[in-house]
Amino acid sequence: MQIKDKVFIVTGGASGLGEGTARMLAANGARVVIADMQAEKGEAVAKEIGGAFVKCDVSSEADGQAVVAKAVSMGKLMGLINCAGIAPAEKTVGK
Numbered sequence: 548m549q550i551k552d553k554v555f556i557v558t559g560g561a562s563g564l565g566e567g568t569a570r571m572l573a574a575n576g577a578r579v580v581i582a583d584m585q586a587e588k589g590e591a592v593a594k595e596i597g598g599a600f601v602k603c604d605v606s607s608e609a610d611g612q613a614v615v616a617k618a619v620s621m622g623k624l625m626g627l628i629n630c631a632g633i634a635p636a637e638k639t640v641g642k
Contacts, residue, residue, distance in 0.1 A: 551576030554622045556614055558582045558605050558631035561589035565630030570596055572628075578621050582614040583631065605631045 555572050559565030560581030569579045569592060579598035583589040586602045593600035601617050603610040618624045 550625070552578065552622065553625040554578045554580065554618050555626045555628060556580045556582055556618050556624070557628045558603065558614075560630065561585040561592055563630065565628070566592055568628050568630060569593075569598065573598055580614060580618045580621065582610075603631075605629075 550572060555577050557565050557569040557572070557579060560569040560579070561583035562585065565581075565583070569581050573579050573596035579593070579596060581589045581593050581598055581600045582603035582605070583600070584602065584604055586600070589600040589602070592598075599617055599621065601614045603614050605611065615624065
């Protein structure tokens, strides 16, 4: 799949798997919107890769709409990669 100049949203793109995904997409010519709660980290990654950052709580419909609006302002939205997590670890321990 050719991704050069295509627009992608990466949730959780400020760190971990999301950051790695955002960097890979950008390295291959994609336009990337990082959507994350971690504004300082997200803005830094977006700046490094030539992308955009939108502070986003993925459980908020309004935040999601803001991310999509930013993405479509950059061109045709071609993909959304979900790497954000919202479940605290202590709720899953022992299950």
